[in-house]
Amino acid sequence: MYSPPSDPQAFAVLGGHRPALLAIHDTEADGTAYRTELSERLDQPVISTDPILRHQPELPDGWWPALEGALEKVTAATTDRVADRQAYIDRAVSTWIHRLDVCG
Template identity: 50%
Template sequence: MTVHNTIGAGARLNGVTIQAGKIGNWAPALDPQESAARLASLAAEPGPRLALSRRADHVEHGACWLRLLAAPVDKAGGKLWTGTADAARSVPQAVHRPVLHAVHDTTVSAYAYRAELAGFVDAPTCAPDPVLRQELDLPASWWASLRTDLERLAAAPTDRVAVRQEWIDRAVPRFTGGPAPQITEWATAHGDPHLANLTADRPTISPQCGPR
């Protein structure tokens, strides 16, 4: 494996200088050999896995968010693998979201790797996790901005599907005890619209968005 040559201290990947101490969400300090082993082990699991996701510094774009995916070559692809790039192409620029600066794909032996470099959002999220544990005091302008973004998103074309009728038929009775509605009209929406994916100062939508 030569992954450590890509993510080592001071290394460059698709124009970004990666600071080793800022990458690796399983340890405060990155060890290149450990990171290579981690990527390899995650790649061997079924389906793509988010191996690394951390802030990085770019010589032109400044503070960025670097996301690395790993998967066996025959498993690379699908919503998790292409979601950020798909959203960048199809979601209107007027929707408040991080800018995708670059995508870089490479293959090492039997494994595929994808690196995505996006704008860094330093605003705090509305909640640290999807479960809201305290009351939020959000102004009317926040809700108006979110409503406008979701209306713009609804008009975006997509062939990605996050929710199907079959899932609604199972989930609604299970969690509500009531019958599942029959959906007769579908629209593009955010696939994971919880408050840990929205910023508090102004709603900024996470980059993987745009499925039905």
């Protein structure tokens, strides 16, 4: 299960490059625990509105080295979390989001 004190500490080394956590919702079903985290919306422009890059992005010179450094730090963090597929997440969010009182 997610350990609140340790995971944020592991990502603290990213130098503030992680959106602020606004809300957490935990639930359990059929012996599996789930945690949903709502993060702040960033006001920075996106590189692409599509998951597939359709053109060469215009990035500053330090962007790729910064990404590489951040990924190395994330890779070094230990966790027992399991990632879900996007299709499942899309279904689950549309089913459960109305039950959370985080936007009002």
